Amino acid sequence: MTESFPSAARDQTSLRRVNELSVLAVLRAGESQPLREVAEATGLSWRTTQVVAEALEAHGWLASTETDIGNRRSVGRPARHYRFRPGVGHVVGIDVGTRRVQVQVADLAATTVADSHEAVSPRDSATTRLAAAERALRAALQSAGLDPADIWAAVMGTSGVVGPDGTVTASTLLPGWSGLHPAERLGAVLPCRIEVANDSNLAALAERWLGHRAPTMLYLMTGVRLGAGLVIGGQLHRGSTGAAGEIGALRGVGWHDAADRLIAHGDGDPAADPATAADQVFQKARNGDPAALGAVDRFVADIAHGATAMVLTLDPDLVVLGGGFAGAADLLLPRLADELARSCLHPPRLQASGLGDDAVIRGALRLALDAVEQRITSLDSAVPLTPAAIRPN
Numbered sequence: 001m002t003e004s005f006p007s008a009a010r011d012q013t014s015l016r017r018v019n020e021l022s023v024l025a026v027l028r029a030g031e032s033q034p035l036r037e038v039a040e041a042t043g044l045s046w047r048t049t050q051v052v053a054e055a056l057e058a059h060g061w062l063a064s065t066e067t068d069i070g071n072r073r074s075v076g077r078p079a080r081h082y083r084f085r086p087g088v089g090h091v092v093g094i095d096v097g098t099r100r101v102q103v104q105v106a107d108l109a110a111t112t113v114a115d116s117h118e119a120v121s122p123r124d125s126a127t128t129r130l131a132a133a134e135r136a137l138r139a140a141l142q143s144a145g146l147d148p149a150d151i152w153a154a155v156m157g158t159s160g161v162v163g164p165d166g167t168v169t170a171s172t173l174l175p176g177w178s179g180l181h182p183a184e185r186l187g188a189v190l191p192c193r194i195e196v197a198n199d200s201n202l203a204a205l206a207e208r209w210l211g212h213r214a215p216t217m218l219y220l221m222t223g224v225r226l227g228a229g230l231v232i233g234g235q236l237h238r239g240s241t242g243a244a245g246e247i248g249a250l251r252g253v254g255w256h257d258a259a260d261r262l263i264a265h266g267d268g269d270p271a272a273d274p275a276t277a278a279d280q281v282f283q284k285a286r287n288g289d290p291a292a293l294g295a296v297d298r299f300v301a302d303i304a305h306g307a308t309a310m311v312l313t314l315d316p317d318l319v320v321l322g323g324g325f326a327g328a329a330d331l332l333l334p335r336l337a338d339e340l341a342r343s344c345l346h347p348p349r350l351q352a353s354g355l356g357d358d359a360v361i362r363g364a365l366r367l368a369l370d371a372v373e374q375r376i377t378s379l380d381s382a383v384p385l386t387p388a389a390i391r392p393n
Contacts, residue, residue, distance in 0.1 A: 017381035019044060019052045024061060024084070024376075028109070032065065032083030053082050059386045060088055086111065088387050090146055091372060092154035092190065093364030095199065096133055096182065098122045098173060098224075099273075103136040105144045105151070106365045108372065114144035126176035130185045137189055152391055153371040154194040155364040156183055157202040159225070162242045166196035169242070172256070173225060192392040195367065198238070200245065202363030203355070204229025205236045207320050209366045212351050214318035218310050219353075222332070223324030224274040226255040226303065228310060236367075247306040258302035266295030275324055282328040296331050303332070304339035311344050322353030 022042040027033065033041075039049040056062045062082045086109035095102040099122065105114040116139040118132035133156075141148060160171030160178070171177035183194035204219035208231050215234045221227035228245035230237040237244050248255035259274060266281030267289075284292035307319065321329055321336070329352035340347045353359060375390050383389050 013381040016052075017379075017385065019048060020056060020385050021377060023049065023052045023056060027062060027082055027084040028086075032063075032081040034079045034081050036079070038082060056385070057082070059384070061085060061385075061387070084109070087113075089152040089372065089390065090144070090150055091365060091368035092137070092140070092151050093361045093368060094133060094137065094154065094156040094186070094194075095361040095364060096129060096156060096158045096174075097199075097360075098159075101129065101133045101136050102361050103133070103140040104361050104365060105140050105146065106369075108369065110365060110369060112365075114140040114146075116140035116143060122173075123175065126174070126180055126182070129174065130182060133182075134186060134189060137186060141189075148190050149391070151190050151192055152375075153192055153368040154186075154190055155202070155367040155371075156186070156194055156196045157199040157360040157364045158182060158196060159199055159227070161246060162196050162198050164240075164242060166194075168196070195371065197364070197367060198227075198229070198242065199360045200227035200229040201236055201238055202229070202367065203322055203353075203359035204231050204320075204363070205366050206355055206359045206363035207231075207322065207353055208234070208236070210362060211353055211355055212318055212320055214316065214349075216314060216316045216318075218307065218314060218316045218319045218348070220303065220307060220319065220321050221323040222303065222321060222326065224259045224278070226258055226306065227323075228306070230310075230314065232314065245310070247309060250306075253306045253309075254302040255306050258299055261302070262295050262299040264295075265298060266292040278325065279328075282325075282331055285331055296328075297335060300332055300335040300339060304336060304343065307336070308340060308343040311340060311348055315346065316348050318349045318351060320351050320353050322355065322359055324357075326353050326356075 023038060026038055026041045035049055035053060039046045053062060057064055063085050064080055064082050066080050086107040089108050091106055093104045099120060101118045101120055103116045104112050106112050116136040118136040120129050120132050159173045160168040163169045166183050167181045168177050183196050186194055200221040203221060207219055217231040219229040226248055228247060230245050247253055259278060262281060263274060263277045268277030268281045281292045281295055285296045321333060333350050333352060337350050355362060379385060379389055
């Protein structure tokens, strides 16, 4: 009898944690709900739901109100409604690009509460770029009225191959970036761990979350450089070393200089920055310019070389065209569909991303929120489920 008590106690604490997570999951998904609806959604008894909700409210996760149904006077006590308090914790997303550093702070409901930008140059050193990221981060925290300790998780998106430890193992776009662990400098600002991830992967994650939700998806980052992110079985696939989708490493594919050849053959303005020059080529193609149309055809053929290899390997449900050139989807998608139809056994569906320039930053926030969720669900059931237990030390 004495020996079985600890086991019974563990069972009770485990059951309590399961109930807490069930109630949190229901309320985190939407607006405030009456206790009766929470009980129905979780399958718990009304009394158990009440005990769990009151405990979560005492810990700061929930807030409650009493409301008369239909704003009419009711007999007895008004119905008690509970809602999740998303501001109990916050996460940070950071997008370090060639021309801009962007930082967003979001609450636990993924609502952005602050957004800060810093302009940078493709020629900036790593030190200069990271200094801009630090300024943007401090400005975002100040705008949100938060202390660094209020941030529970942070994710930085960047170009290049990012290893599991956050080191950029290869980068051709940002000077001084190869071999760097770019989150180390920002560690002086934020006490939480800052995860570093490839920008194409984060854009794919954002697409899976907010855009086209195919279980198996190839995301094509099209712009002044080409990249790819993979979603397999509904999960982001980064590979054992973070190099999944780096088909551009095969120089014969033509991804490494596809945008340069688009601009040169389409007679773009050599004095303009590459993105502007490419836009000029796309506009000329829309106007029927033969040289621009030929350049677009060659550019899509370059995209298709790498995309075909990945489509034949993955057999995805969907290919999403994103990145800086997604605005030219009217030109690119029909041509890409024709190319894939000629080379793939089962051509996938094609869609243009609607997330615009926020794809990477939204993916970073999603990954940070996932990290918080992992800490919540993996907390030892013997430890009370309080925000302090989830907040990073």
